[in-house]
Amino acid sequence: MAWLQLKAHIAPEQAERLEELLLAEGASAITLMDAHDDPVFEPDRGSTPLWRETVLTGLYDDLSAVEAMIERVQRAWAAELPEEPAPTIEYELLADRDWEREWMDGFEPLRMGERLWIVPSWHAAPEPDAVNLVLDPGLAFGTGTHPTTALCLNWLDAQALEQTQVLDYGCGSGILAIAALKLGADTAVGVDIDPQALQASRDNAERNALDETRLILDYPERLGQGEYAVVVANILAGPLIELAAQIAGRVAPGGQLALSGILEAQAESVLDAYRDQGLIMDEPREKEGWMLLTGRRPA
Structure with missing residues (x-):
C-alpha cells in the first residue's frame, strides 16, 4: 500500500x-x-x-x-x-516498496583480507573453498560493510588464530567472534548489553554450523574471570575509554588487542587510555575516517 x-x-x-x-x-x-x-x-x-x-x-x-x-x-x-x-x-x-528486499539486494558478499568472505545468508558463496562466514545481522550491528567492522575483519584475517581463545567485547551480530572461529580460533566469547545482539549472534553461529561449546555468549557483567590471547572491541570511543581497565585487563600476557569504532580525532585519547593499562600500542590504521587501534601486552 x-x-x-x-x-x-x-x-x-x-x-x-x-x-x-x-x-x-x-x-x-x-x-x-x-x-x-x-x-x-x-x-x-x-x-x-x-x-x-x-x-x-x-x-x-x-x-x-x-x-x-x-x-x-x-x-x-x-x-x-x-x-x-x-x-x-x-x-x-x-x-x-519492499524495503527489506531492497536492503537484501544491496548487501553482496564481501572479501576481507586473503582468506575470509562475508556471505549474506541469501547469497551463494563466491568461493566455496574459501573461509566463508554466512551472515544475517538481524537487528544487531555488524555486516562487514561499515569501515570499523571491515578494519577488524581484515586484521583478524591476518592473525595466526589457531588454538587461541578470543573475546569479542560488544559482539553485535557476532561477526567478529564467528570470523575468529572460522579462521582457526579454538573458542570465542562474545558479550553485549543488547539481548537482540546476543540472539543475532546465536542465530549466526547456527548458520555457520558452529558447535555451541565454541562460542559463549552473555552479558558483560557475567563474563567472569579469564584472559584471552586475542581481544577485539568494535564499539565507540567513549565506552572504549571508560572500559579501558576491563577490556585491557582481559588481554593475556603476550596477547593482542584490536579496537575500532573510533574517529580520527578520538584516536589519541583511546591510545593513551590503553597505554595507561600497560599495553604497547601500534600505529593506527585508517579507513574512511575511522581508525583501528591495535596493541599487545608484553609477555
Whole structure:
C-alpha cells in the first residue's frame, strides 16, 4: 500500500512539540534528520543532540483528508505557542516498496583480507573453498560493510588464530567472534548489553554450523574471570575509554588487542587510555575516517 509522509523543517527546540502533534494525528512513525547533513557520530553521554535545522517527518497509512490534518496541527500549534509561527508542513505520497528486499539486494558478499568472505545468508558463496562466514545481522550491528567492522575483519584475517581463545567485547551480530572461529580460533566469547545482539549472534553461529561449546555468549557483567590471547572491541570511543581497565585487563600476557569504532580525532585519547593499562600500542590504521587501534601486552 501507499503511505502519506508529512515533512517540516524546524528548529531543534520545536521538534518535541511537533512530534507530539503528529503522533496525536495517528503517525505510524516519526523520523528526525539533519537538514544540512552534519553528522553526530558520538553524542555526549546522557544527551540527545539535534542539529541546527532538523527535518521532522511523520508517516501515515491513512491517505484521506491530509489538508484537514495539517490544519488541525497548525491550529493546535497556534493555541499552545501563539508567539511562534507554526512550521510549514509539506506532504507527499510514497509508493509501496519492499524495503527489506531492497536492503537484501544491496548487501553482496564481501572479501576481507586473503582468506575470509562475508556471505549474506541469501547469497551463494563466491568461493566455496574459501573461509566463508554466512551472515544475517538481524537487528544487531555488524555486516562487514561499515569501515570499523571491515578494519577488524581484515586484521583478524591476518592473525595466526589457531588454538587461541578470543573475546569479542560488544559482539553485535557476532561477526567478529564467528570470523575468529572460522579462521582457526579454538573458542570465542562474545558479550553485549543488547539481548537482540546476543540472539543475532546465536542465530549466526547456527548458520555457520558452529558447535555451541565454541562460542559463549552473555552479558558483560557475567563474563567472569579469564584472559584471552586475542581481544577485539568494535564499539565507540567513549565506552572504549571508560572500559579501558576491563577490556585491557582481559588481554593475556603476550596477547593482542584490536579496537575500532573510533574517529580520527578520538584516536589519541583511546591510545593513551590503553597505554595507561600497560599495553604497547601500534600505529593506527585508517579507513574512511575511522581508525583501528591495535596493541599487545608484553609477555
